[in-house]
Amino acid sequence: MCGIAGFCEADLAADEATALLRRMASAIAHRGPDGEGAHVDEGAGLVHRRLSIIDLSGGGQPMSNADGTVWITYNGEIFNYLELRSELVSRGRRFRTSSDTEVLLHLYEENGPDFVSMLNGDFAFAIWDGRRRRMLLARDRMGVRPLFYSHHRGAFYFASEVKALMQVPGLRPELDPIALDQIFTLWTPIAPRTAFKGIAELAPGEAMLVENGGCRTWRYWSLDFPDLGDEDPRDERELGGELRALLEDAVSIRLRADVEVGAFLSGGLDSSIVSALGTRMAASDFHTFSVAFADAEYDESAQQDVMARALGTLHHSVTCGSDDIAGAFPTVVRHMEQPVLRTAPAPLYLLSGLARERGLKVVLSGEGADEIFAGYDLFKEAGIRRFCGRQPASQLRPRLFRKLYPYLPSLQQQTPEYLAAFFGIGGDAHDRLASHRPRFRTTAGAKMFLSSDLRQTLSGYDATEEIVAALPESSRRWHPLHLAQYIETRFLLPGYILSSQGDRMAMAHGVETRFPFLDHRLVEFAARIPARMKLRGLREKRILRSAAADLLPPAIAQRGKQPYRAPGSAAFRGPAASYVGELLQAGPVASAGLFNPRAVSKLMEKFNRGAVTGFRDNAALVGIISAQLWAREFLGDGRREPPSQPQVSFKERAVHV
Secondary structure (H helix, E strand, O other), X not given: OOEEEEEEOOOOOHHHHHHHHHHHHHHOHHHOOOEEEEEEEOOEEEEEEEOOOOOOOOOOOOEEOOOOOEEEEEEEEEOXXXXXXXXXXXXXXXXXXXXXXXXXXXXXXXXXXXXXXXXXXXXXEEEEEOOOOEEEEEEOOOOOOOOEEEEEOOEEEEEOOHHHHOOOOOOOOOEOHHHHHHHHHHOOOOOOOOOEOOOEEOOOOEEEEEEOOEEEEEEOOOOOOOOOOXXXXXXXXXXXXXXXXXXXXXXXXXXXXXXXXXEEOOOOHHHHHHHHHHXXXXXXXXXXXXXXXXXXXXXXXXXXXXXXXXXXXXEEEEEEOHHHHHHHHHHHHHHHOOOOOOOOHHHHHHHHHHHHHOOOOEEEOOOOHHHHOOOOHHHHHHHHHHHHHOOOOOOOHHHHHHHHOOOOHHHHOOOHHHHHHHOOOOOOOOOOOOOOHHHHHHHHHHHHHEOHHHHHHOOOOOHHHHHHHHOOHHHHHOOHHHHHHHHHHHHHHHHHHOXXXXXHHHHOOOOEEEOHHHOHHHHHHHHHOOHHHHEEOOEEOHHHHHHOHHHOOHHHHOOOOOOOOXXXXXXXXXXXXXXXXXXXXXXXXXXXXXXXXXXXXXXXXXXXXXXXXXXXXXXXXXHHHHHHHHHHHHOOOOOOOOOOOOOOOOOEEEOOO
16 A cells, blocks of 8 residues: 555646655655655656555556556555456466556556456556546545545646645645535545545545546446345355355455555454454464553453454554543544544554554454444444334333443433434434434534534535435335445445544554455445344344354354444543643634634533533534644645654553463
């Protein structure tokens, strides 16, 4: 994985183009600490910051075809590159390197832009075709790797991160108010929109061709589900066998690297399965990495230790306290490049730093399983809501919400009437966002703190209507669980989980994360599995548990879902959060123009009394802090030197196996 940037259709002299590419590369140097390369052509340029993982000596970029007319800069990995290479060799193609990058060049020469659908990988790339004077860009199906672009003064610019685009002369960062509304409702902007006006994101599963002063974008892959009743008819045992085979192959090809590969281990089902398979397949000792929390409410270290001992891995863990989160948070926001409503990315930033400190560039992750096998509490909550809706007068059925959320003490004392009202029982039966409506409604409460100017600008806008408009017409015929899975996988997964918590936190330290559960073959297979085999009652990921039961200790295999959480606003109470008081004073808040200074002041008074306890206030305070940090960082001149990485003292626990 690397950092890429470039341009085309730009009227720049060679020295200007070279200087711009160097500035763009410098802005994303953290993504590729192992080397830099650039290529300049008439009106076009490519630059690459390399994180060397495959063909360490011969895979430098930008790379060209044999006659130097086609060039590529590429971020990510093509996991089926060996199979594709063999097919190309059988047709007479000759290779100069053993890298996956060269495979892409040959595929483009043979198939043109349509070759993208042949790839199994996590990627974002740009190919400059000097003969045709056109630029092809593409992004992987699930949105693992980022790719941003901007049309500016008649030219086209692209980069792995917005920071590189800010090096373009005259391209000034400016807030997109609609994106902020989407973040404060949906947790993420809806691609192609970003937090920056005039800067767009290529959506997952899309490709773009830029030529002759215009551009054409198309979707080469879409997530789809069968009509209700048309799911795979095979029994659970047969489907489970195919699931296991696909998962094993997904892990196997993601171990392809010329450097050591480890895994993140949370102690939950998904990362434990990936770690178990990785340990079995690894050619040498296997490293696992975990986040432990000083606060027992969030800590899963006991389960992590059980799994690490069972596998015999070389296990490393960073213990994360409130001061660690608050201390890292400004740097975390800089790498995310957008406001966020949770502190959860910060511990993952620290975890990635630990992996890099221990010498690893590549780790496997269990992310994606909750989306494709229905693991989140949100899916269960929607099921309970439908169950309660069939007998809306029942006093017993709403009590299931208490069982669903045992880690939320405040719910345990609430009446059935309160639970029914809070979780939206009796809502519109035809609402296509019924599964997510309570979350969106609760999160959107944080928008009450927006400034009067922004509220006026956003008057009449409803972010949820954009989600509904983006749903495929066929989704009306899906099982309700599959519709909920689509919403989660299409929007929140790439926009927040794989970005703010994923790529940005790992690549801040030059660490590549790989996701076996997001192998598109497995995603497509899981979509065809009947809903009842994924979620039955309050038991999530039923078929995955049975398919992988032999890999895990019983305590892990049968453990219920504990969502990954981190301390919220409470993380900003210690000495490491001293910047918050100044950041949220009336002057800085008014100057940024994002929030109402008086409303923020009242929220801070509430926080100082220890009265910020509910989800809405917690999300609002974290969102306000992150947005103020974001504005301070990016809405200035946009060309400041990157700050040095904070010195992190890893409080590591050794696990003896």
